Amino acid sequence: MTPDLEAATERYLELIGRADEYGAVDLVVGLIDGGVPAEDVLLRVIAPGQRRVGELWASNEWSVAREHGATAVSERAVAAVSGHVRPAPTRGRVAVACADGEYHALPTRIMAEVLRLRGWDVDFLGASVPGPHLITHLHQTGPDVVALGCTLPTRLPRAHATIAACQAVGIPVLAGGAGFGADGRYARLLGADAWAPTADAAADRLAAGLPSFPAAYNGAAHLGDEEYTYLTRHRAELLSRVMDTLRESYAPMGGYSARQLEHTGEDLGHLADFLIAATYVHDASLFTDFVTWTCRVLVARNVPAESVVLGLGVFHDVLTDCPRARALLTEGVTAARTCCAVRRTETSV
Amino acid sequence: MQDTLPFQVESLVSEPGAVRLVMTGELDFGAADEASAAVDKALAEDLRLLELDLAGLKFIDSSGMAVLMNAYMGAGECGAGFRIVALTPYLRHLIEVVALDDVLGLPD
Amino acid sequence: MKWATGSADPRHRAASPDLMAALLERGGEGVVLCDADGVVTLANPAAVRLVPRLEPGLPLPALLDVVPSAPEGRTVTYGGREIRVRAEELGEGRTAWYLTAETPREPQQTLRTKFLLEAARRLSASLNPHRCARAATELGTDFLCDAAIVLLPPTARRRMEWVRAVSGSSGPDEGVVSAAAAAEVPGLTDALAGLREDAAGRQDPAGTPDWLLPEGFGPVGHLLVLPLPGNAVPAGAIALARRAGRPPFGEDDQVMARDLATRAGAAISAASLFREQSTVNAILTGDLLPPDLPEIEGMRLAGRLRASQQAGAIGGDFYDVYLPEAAPESGIVHRPPLVILGDVCGKGARAAVLAGQVRHSLRTLLLLESRPERLLELLNRSLLASPSPNSYVTLILAALRSAPGDHVLVDLAVAGHPPPLVLRRDGTVEEVAVRGSLLGALKKISLWPVTLDLGPGEVCLLYSDGITEAFGGPSGREMFGEERLKRALATCAGMPVDALVERLEQLSTEWLRGGQQDDRALLAVRAGRGTSR
Structure with a gap:
């Protein structure tokens, strides 16, 4: 009998939703004992369950605390799978790490476990691995490849530095995770030796073999230009100018509490970070996708998408000396306006 | 990285036999050596009273706190008095956390 | 004509x-x-x-x-x-x-230039002896021969590691051979002694032992075996083989082979030195890393330690857990589990060594003493006696007693450390009113210990000032501060304790925005089993 994995995923979501660690661990271990391959438990129960958690948070059905609780339980569930099934390594050695500043470790952790299940000797270095720590580890252990996970594109500049550093010590890099773009375009742009969209694809790609020494790559020399440097260096100053201008032009902000102001500051900070990342990789869709997503998240929290249009407009006006960033912001405003329009249509229906 | 305020220490003879060290900026790991040297230099003279003016210290970490402790103990060993004549509310809070407020005799 | x-x-x-x-x-x-x-x-x-x-x-x-x-x-x-x-x-x-x-000489010149560039690029990359050896063998097959094998010097167990590349096959493979078997390779013993009978390293291919080459390689026509010069002793040897029927190694090939051996030897010996030192380092620092947190009946623990970037993995912040002896002998005191979190003055290895000493001193003291205040007084004395300067330590000591109804009673003594925070079930956050003097400064310390009652699901958070004193935020120069930490903790009501600790660490790191960070430590105790609500 093959257990119904979709039903199992529903059950799993329910358990992690109430942070029932023991229930979740019992469920995944029970599935494995019932004959479900451990890789399927990781990729067809835990991973989809965890994706749902993200969606539930975005649609404001789950609180941040509940989302974090569920994720912590999933970490334990993944650990339980890896403790339960321990194949002896038959292949080479892989160092798996999250990009510096990347705290969404679970997808990368799942990739590490899938590689381990496929016979690789895996060192999982965890969330947000600073470059120097990773390179020291590479010198000490000499793996065949580094698998680098990046979930948020805002980490791309630092991921880029990490990729280059790994290659400089002669170890090829496989890039994975949504941060590298749905089609892996940023992985290629940053000169990764390979890219895989999912954990099992990563395992297949490694099985196919990577060059034992990374090829010299100069294609990313144009990244991190003047505008990117300017924005990175003046981020704080820029944000406070945007906040001040907003406060003048948007009356309701006068009544904001300190916490509300801090939240607004954080939201603007995220917009700035995605703007900076889009400037880095020269790709408008990185920014507009985030704008669209932000509008959706805010609307779910009863914050009108018009506030995003307003905020982006202020960024645009403040950034007088950055033509590329201004062009990105114009595209962002268009994307946010589309969201407003969609929202109005939905409301009128 | 934002600009940090450079640490500076100025040594004043406030009255005969008394030295006042005026410390400003950030007294952290990187500045501790310079601060210690100023304290040692003051204590090397025949000193009756060591005073610290810390009203201009924007930040202090554990290494900086060690400088203050060493100054206090060094003064005791030399038979000199020790007194903090001015400090920020933040620094006062930190000194209270380490429960040295009574010992160091903070100004009111 | x-x-x-x-x-x-x-x-x-x-x-x-x-x-x-x-x-x-x-x-x-x-x-x-x-x-x-x-x-x-x-x-x-x-x-x-x-x-x-x-x-x-x-x-x-x-x-x-x-x-x-x-x-x-x-x-x-x-x-x-x-x-x-x-x-x-x-x-x-x-x-x-x-x-x-004159064109005939040009291809050879180009090849040599290309070889030198590639050798420089690949051999200078890694500080790992195996990666260097792999690079050397691949350079061999790319430029000189059909198979290249690097043999690393014998280990204490009289075994030799080898790395082998064969042209046309994917990536080098590795293995281990006994030193006795390795000695069958013609000229190897001399090469490992740094000697070469024939300056070019030419050896009789008929003497090639079977294990040196993969199955199906075919007969060897030409064989060079050269020492890899190292730090006054050879870093190993390299064997270069061409199949029978291929031209012998010419004058230019031999020059290139010597070049390869020299460069590979330099790279491997530097890498070996690094490996030796990092092994010693790993042994020395092993005890300084935070311990794995044990399962304790009736409560859950979670901890996080981040060392400042400059200092590597160790620093002045520390935490530890001391479980009671399972079956205490007479003379050894009976006591509940104890957790500590502290901060020694300074950063990096020097601070970590003192932190390690504090943790060890406590382990010893705990055999004879269980009262938190007395423990801190003894520790203070030992720090005062320490010959190293700046032996100042701040510390929280928390004895954890499980109580009926999934409660945990926490006996807290604080020495110069920011007081712990408590997250109550309703999401309110309190600062525990507990304080005491820093250790290592004064002969007589003052302590005001308290006992805290945690209901099921409630959390006591110990932290170091690296968390609150993180500079960053939107302006880049604002301190994270205690208030912000309290607010962040309040949003964590109902979370499993490891998620809570991870979230707080994440918030503090995001606050830093890649700026300079101090050592940061977090340790949380949550009453009751892991499941919330």
Whole structure:
């Protein structure tokens, strides 16, 4: 009998939703004992369950605390799978790490476990691995490849530095995770030796073999230009100018509490970070996708998408000396306006 | 990285036999050596009273706190008095956390 | 030379002056004619390409003039290239010069340049001996041979690690062989002793042992075995094999092989030195890393430690857990589990060593003493006696007693450390009113310990000032601060304790925004089993 994995995923979501660690661990271990391959438990129960958690948070059905609780339980569930099934390594050695500043470790952790299940000797270095720590580890252990996970594109500049550093010590890099773009375009742009969209694809790609020494790559020399440097260096100053201008032009902000102001500051900070990342990789869709997503998240929290249009407009006006960033912001405003329009249509229906 | 305020220490003879060290900026790991040297230099003279003016210290970490402790103990060993004549509310809070407020005799 | 003569067809007539000129014009060889005075009368385009200064009406460039007219000519260097020059006397004092660019040596030169560039790039990359050895073998198969094997010096167990690349197969493979078996490789023993009978390292291919090459490699035709020069002792040896039927290693190949051995030896020996030191380092720092947190009945623990970036993985912040003896012998005190979190003055290895000493001192003291205040007093005395300067330590000591109804009673003593925070079930956050003097400064310390009652799901958070004193935020120069930490903690009600700790660490890191960070430690105790609500 093959257990119904979709039903199992529903059950799993329910358990992690109430942070029932023991229930979740019992469920995944029970599935494995019932004959479900451990890789399927990781990729067809835990991973989809965890994706749902993200969606539930975005649609404001789950609180941040509940989302974090569920994720912590999933970490334990993944650990339980890896403790339960321990194949002896038959292949080479892989160092798996999250990009510096990347705290969404679970997808990368799942990739590490899938590689381990496929016979690789895996060192999982965890969330947000600073470059120097990773390179020291590479010198000490000499793996065949580094698998680098990046979930948020805002980490791309630092991921880029990490990729280059790994290659400089002669170890090829496989890039994975949504941060590298749905089609892996940023992985290629940053000169990764390979890219895989999912954990099992990563395992297949490694099985196919990577060059034992990374090829010299100069294609990313144009990244991190003047505008990117300017924005990175003046981020704080820029944000406070945007906040001040907003406060003048948007009356309701006068009544904001300190916490509300801090939240607004954080939201603007995220917009700035995605703007900076889009400037880095020269790709408008990185920014507009985030704008669209932000509008959706805010609307779910009863914050009108018009506030995003307003905020982006202020960024645009403040950034007088950055033509590329201004062009990105114009595209962002268009994307946010589309969201407003969609929202109005939905409301009128 | 934002600009940090450079640490500076100025040594004043406030009255005969008394030295006042005026410390400003950030007294952290990187500045501790310079601060210690100023304290040692003051204590090397025949000193009756060591005073610290810390009203201009924007930040202090554990290494900086060690400088203050060493100054206090060094003064005791030399038979000199020790007194903090001015400090920020933040620094006062930190000194209270380490429960040295009574010992160091903070100004009111 | 033969000319066509007597043909009726004008096209087949003897070469006309026009045709002669065309022949000269398009010929690949440079031709220069000059008169008895040494003035150039004709220079075809091929000649001008080689020596641009050639011009009819001007004297012959000195370059050509000094070339003696040996029958086979000679090679001169001009404009960065080698030109073969031959002179012919044509009578009446006239001379013809024939110029050809020397090309035959160029491919070898290019190959060598390419080899040197690649060797520099690949061998300088890693500080891992195996990665260096892999790079060396691949350079061997890319430039010199069909199979290249690096043998690393024997280990204490008389075994030798080898790395082997074979052209046409994917990536190098690795293995281990006994030193006795390795000695079968002709010339290896000498090479490992730094000796070479034949300066070129040529060995009798018939003596190649089977294990050296993969199955199906076929008979070896030519074999070089060279020492890898190291730090005064060889860093190993490299064997380069060509299949039977391939040309032997020529003069240039041997030069390149020696180059490869020299560079690989330097890389591997530097990497070995690094490995040795980092092994020692790992052993020394092993005890300084935070411990794995144990399962304790009736509660859950979670901790996070981040060392400041400059200092590597260790620093002045620390935490530890001391479980009671399972079956205490007489004389050893009975006590509940104890957790500590502290911060020693300073950063990096020096601070970590003192932190390690504090943790060890406590472990010993706990055999004889269980009262938190007394423990801190004893620790203070030991720090005062410490010869190293700045032995100042702040510390929280928390004895954890499980109580009925999933409660946990926490006996807290704080020495100069920021007081712990408590997250209550309703999401309120309190700062525990507990304080005491820092350790290592005063003979007499003052302590005001308290006991805290945690209900099920409630959390006591110990943290170091690296969390609250993180500078960053939107302006980049604002301190994270206690208030912000309290607010962040309040949003964590109902979370499993490891999620809580991770979230707080994440918030503090995001606050830093990549700025300079201090050591940061978090340790949380949550009453009750892991499941919330």
